[in-house]
Amino acid sequence: MIKKYIQENEGRMLEELFSLIRIPSVSAQQAHKPDMLRCAERWKELLLMAGADKAEVMPSDGNPMVYGEKMVDPKAKTVLIYGHYDVMPAEPFELWNSKPFEPEVRDEHIWARGADDDKGQSFIQAKAFEYVAKNNLLKHNIKFILEGEEEVGSPSLGAFIEKHKELLKCDVILVSDTSMIAEDIPTLTTGLRGIAYWQIEVTGPNRDVHSGHFGGAIANPINVLCKLIADVTDADGKIGFPGFYDKVEEAGSDERKMLASIPLDIDAYKKAIEVDELFGEKGYSTIERTGFRPSFDVCGIWGGYTGDGAKTVIPSKAYAKLSCRLVPHQDYKEVAQLVIDYFKRVAPKSVKVDIKFLHGGQGYVCPIDMPAYKAAEHGIEMVFGKRPLAARLGGSIPIISTFEQILGVKTVLMGFGLESNAIHSPNENMPLSMFRKGIEAVINFHLEYDKMGN
Ligand code: BES
Ligand code: MN
Ligand code: MN
Numbered sequence: 001m002i003k004k005y006i007q008e009n010e011g012r013m014l015e016e017l018f019s020l021i022r023i024p025s026v027s028a029q030q031a032h033k034p035d036m037l038r039c040a041e042r043w044k045e046l047l048l049m050a051g052a053d054k055a056e057v058m059p060s061d062g063n064p065m066v067y068g069e070k071m072v073d074p075k076a077k078t079v080l081i082y083g084h085y086d087v088m089p090a091e092p093f094e095l096w097n098s099k100p101f102e103p104e105v106r107d108e109h110i111w112a113r114g115a116d117d118d119k120g121q122s123f124i125q126a127k128a129f130e131y132v133a134k135n136n137l138l139k140h141n142i143k144f145i146l147e148g149e150e151e152v153g154s155p156s157l158g159a160f161i162e163k164h165k166e167l168l169k170c171d172v173i174l175v176s177d178t179s180m181i182a183e184d185i186p187t188l189t190t191g192l193r194g195i196a197y198w199q200i201e202v203t204g205p206n207r208d209v210h211s212g213h214f215g216g217a218i219a220n221p222i223n224v225l226c227k228l229i230a231d232v233t234d235a236d237g238k239i240g241f242p243g244f245y246d247k248v249e250e251a252g253s254d255e256r257k258m259l260a261s262i263p264l265d266i267d268a269y270k271k272a273i274e275v276d277e278l279f280g281e282k283g284y285s286t287i288e289r290t291g292f293r294p295s296f297d298v299c300g301i302w303g304g305y306t307g308d309g310a311k312t313v314i315p316s317k318a319y320a321k322l323s324c325r326l327v328p329h330q331d332y333k334e335v336a337q338l339v340i341d342y343f344k345r346v347a348p349k350s351v352k353v354d355i356k357f358l359h360g361g362q363g364y365v366c367p368i369d370m371p372a373y374k375a376a377e378h379g380i381e382m383v384f385g386k387r388p389l390a391a392r393l394g395g396s397i398p399i400i401s402t403f404e405q406i407l408g409v410k411t412v413l414m415g416f417g418l419e420s421n422a423i424h425s426p427n428e429n430m431p432l433s434m435f436r437k438g439i440e441a442v443i444n445f446h447l448e449y450d451k452m453g454n
Contacts (some may be wrong), residue, residue, distance in 0.1 A: 002440050007218040010436070014110070016046055017123045018103040021112045027063060027086035027152045036063040036148045039085045043146055044068070050126050051133030058164075062156035063148030067167065070133050071141045078141040079372070079449065080170035081129070082403070082411070083122025083177060084150030088424045095426035103338075108432050115430040117423035121176040122146060124435060128442030139450040143170060147399070150177075153197075153359035154399040159404045172372040173403055174445070176438065178393055178415030179423075183434060185263060186384035188376055189413035190401060190445055191291060191392025194326035194363035197299075198338045200225065200343065201353040202318045208304075211312045216285070219350030221318040222303050225385070228343060229320065229354075232296055236282035237326075239296045241342045247329040251292050259287050262389055272420060274341055289393030295325045325394060332360035332398075361398015366413060371452040372445075376414045379444030383437045414445065 006013075014391055025039035026032040040057045047055040049070035055068035063086065090113045091099035098104045104113035112119060125144075132138045145168060147157050161168055179187040204221040205214065232240050238247070251259065270278060280289040289295070303318035305311040326332055326340070336357045347353035368390050380388045400410065400411045416438035422428050 002131065002443050003436075005397050006127075006436050006439050007381070009127075010432075013123075013127055014105065016049075017110070017120065017274050018112075020046070020119050020123065021103045021114050022101055023111070024090075024101045025086050025148060026089050026147050028089055036086065040064040040066045040146070040148060043085055046123075046126060047144055050130035052129075053177075055144075057076050058160075060147075060156040060160045065148070065157075066144065067164075068144040069142065070129070070138065071146065072138050073141065077172075077449075078143060078170040078171045079446070080143045080145060080168060080174055081122075081125045082175050082399070083125060083144075083146050084118045084148065085122070085146050086148045087117065087119065088151050090426075092426065093159045097427055098425075100428070105432065109429040110432065110435065111427060111429045114235055115428050116179075116417045116421040118150070118177045120430040120435065124416060124438035125174070125176050125442055127439045128129070128446065131439070131443050132446045137447065140446070142446075143168065150397070150399065153361065154402070155359070157399050158402045158406070161402065165407065168407060170407065170409055172370070172409055173400075173407075173411040174372070174376075174442075175397070175400070175411055175413050176415055176442070177397055177417075178395065178413045179417030179419060179421070181262065181264060181389065181391060181414065183384075183418060183431070184386075186380050186386055186388040187391045187415075188366075188368075188373070188380065188388045189393050189415050190366045190368060190390040191328065192364045192413070193291075193294070193392075193394055194328070194330060194332050194361055194401075195323060195396040195398060196326060196332045196339070196360040197321070197323045198336070198339060198355055199358055200322060200345075200353065200355045201243075202303075203229075203316060203354070204313065204318075204350070205316050208313045208315050210312045214314050218314065220314050221350060221351050222315060224348060224351050225301070225318040225320055228296055228346065229301075229322070229399055231346070237280050238282070239294065241296075241335075241339055243338050244294070244335065244341040247331065247334075248294060248327055248418075249329050251288065256288070258390075259291070260285065262287050262391060269419075287391070290394030292327060294327050294330060297323055297325075299323050310403045325396065326363055328363040328365050330363070336360055361396060362401035363396070364400040364404070364411065366410060370410060370412075372410075372412045372449060374396050374439075375445050375448035375452055376412050377447075378448045379441045380414070382444045383441045414442065416441075 304315035
């Protein structure tokens with residue numbers, strides 16, 4: 001029945017998804033401001049078409065929110081589905097095999113920016129909702145909230161949730177915005193890392209100067225920045241900010257055993273990104289390094305002469321974008337400050353160092369004994385043929401912990417992405433098989449959740 005519905009409606013469903021993808025809702029780029037509202041409006045139409053009794057585009061301090069609901073019984077349980085309609089910039093365009101905002105199906109995959117993150121995945125939720133709503137199968141209420149600023153750190157959603165607590169009232173939150181280990185290793189996400197992000201600016205001389213006149217006599221801000229950054233991690237991959245690990249909780253031995261049993265294919269992992277050897281904190285497995293341990297990375301670095309040929313110059317300035325992925329219990333505000341204090345303290349007097357905190361968010365851990373988690377587990381098992389593993393992933397969705405703080409509810413992370421979907425990268429894609437299985441698994445979630453009565 002369910003499979004037949006998905007099969008018969010697939011053409012229409014894909015056209016609807018493509019209508020969302022064709023709107024380049026890139027939240028990081030000012031030029032796309034008008035596309036944010038267009039995308040929100042389109043989502044509103046799609047929620048109404050899918051069976052919502054009410055849907056609206058609501059203002060926030062930033063990009064508009066989309067809210068929709070189908071209330072079957074005010075006394076029944078309510079599932080709030082969260083997703084984001086904004087996408088990451090698609091640059092560099094020349095590395096795409098087809099245009100990022102002109103979706104295409106090739107080789108049984110959807111290719112486009114947002115095919116997975118998060119238009120494809122949140123659309124899976126919308127189509128599962130369509131099935132249960134149109135067939136009158138629902139015993140619980142469903143609400144949708146879609147934001148347009150997730151990829152820039154959700155700066156407006158916290159205040160919006162606070163203001164609309166009643167509207168967003170629910171018993172559990174359901175999110176499709178994470179991934180599985182592999183299509184044949186179905187996974188439910190039980191943890192997300194927190195994040196903190198900075199920009200650092202190092203200033204040397206008051207102008208770019210001749211590197212012969214001054215070379216050897218003054219500090220070069222790029223050299224200094226590189227050394228500052230390189231000194232943060234030691235040869236064992238340990239991060240040297242004093243106090244950084246204070247609140248990091250070690251995984252227990254049972255949990256480590258469970259993690260060791262996750263069949264991550266290390267050769268395939270390396271091959272997919274063409275690296276010959278992995279590197280990370282000594283004493284931890286790859287799964288532990290991304291799920292249970294924090295990390296420090298330079299996301300961008302620039303300065304000086306980068307044009308054609310050679311120019312002999314000592315630049316006045318050097319810049320870098322720095323980020324840490326954090327684990328539960330590490331507080332991003334504390335880390336934000338200790339990193340700033342560290343760089344200010346170790347910076348040599350020969351340069352000026354200015355470091356600004358850009359954004360951050362807390363991590364999240366999902367309990368595996370609550371009814372909605374069990375419903376998701378069953379729902380996935382029924383479609384993928386195996387009970388899903390519980391895995392903490394390395395990515396972040398900071399708003400999940402904000403929901404918990406303000407609304408006091410937990411989130412089930414029922415993600416249908418795959419590493420090979422290349423989110424945030426050129427040639428983002430989504431296998432049609434995951435799209436179909438995702439819809440079916442979420443339909444099963446709703447049916448199972450009702451059986452459990454929470
Ligand atoms: N959907 C991702 C997060 C994700 C992907 C988690 C795969 C787990 C597995 C989300 O859209 C994202 O990219 N988040 C940002 C957050 C940041 C901008 C605050 C991230 O993780 O970089
Ligand atoms: Mn996402
Ligand atoms: Mn993302």
